[in-house]
Amino acid sequence: MINLKILCSGTPTPSDVRWGSAYALKMGAEWFMFDCGPAATYKLIKSKISPLDISNLFFTHHHSDHDADYACFLLTRFDQSIGKEKELNVYGPPPTKELTDKLIGENDGAYWHDFVARTKHPLSLWAYQERGGKLPRPIPKVNSYNINPGIVSSGKDWEITSARVEHVQPYLDSLAYRVDYSEGSIVFSGDTKPCQALIDLSANADVLVMECIRLENEMKNNATSLSETSALQAGKMAEEANVKLLVLTHQAHYLDSVKDDVLKEVKTNYKGGVIWADELMTVNF
């Protein structure tokens, strides 16, 4: 079984029910994380998932609604470490590596002082030992990679593949991810306008976690249609890709008030199952 945890299911506009983008995925005993939008670390904790449980993080792109909690995630993971957790691997389009170096790079990183203080001051060393750590306290290793479309990472019974989707190029590159596991498959669209690359990546997947930002008629004759996907188009893409279950996410903040209209529009073209993503919801498949 695969567990999908919806952490953040909104846009850059904060609301009391959704904000930004982030998902956790459990395969076997391992948790994987996709995007790290606002308050993602807090929502992990609310979901009873420790940042230490996550050793692979994938960014779809670097709009702030997808990465604004990255520093919090890295520093909480470090603060709570006992020196026995796995190294963290972080993948994404540029500037994934540059952002990581700017945050925690040795000497020059914006938060390097926190690493120094917590590995040297007796207060932090005491807390580290209280949690079960053994001195000397190491600075955890984070491996960050700027990646291109193709196979990103694989394990004993899983493989993760990326495809380039179309959002706000040339300013930011954008990737969608497909996870193939021995017990199922899931695709994360990231932010994109409807595109063939996403349909191809999603072919016959069990689940497609798809941006669905507005109703179709709100996107006509304005710039949103050049970068985002409407409810109508989300349904069309899911049908063309023949996915079994469509999880609608990245909803504009007011969209909950017209949820029935959105679902109707999605179902105009799509015959499979539909789930309206709410934060802290679990989807098992």
Ligand SMILES: [Zn+2]
């Ligand atoms: Zn976004």
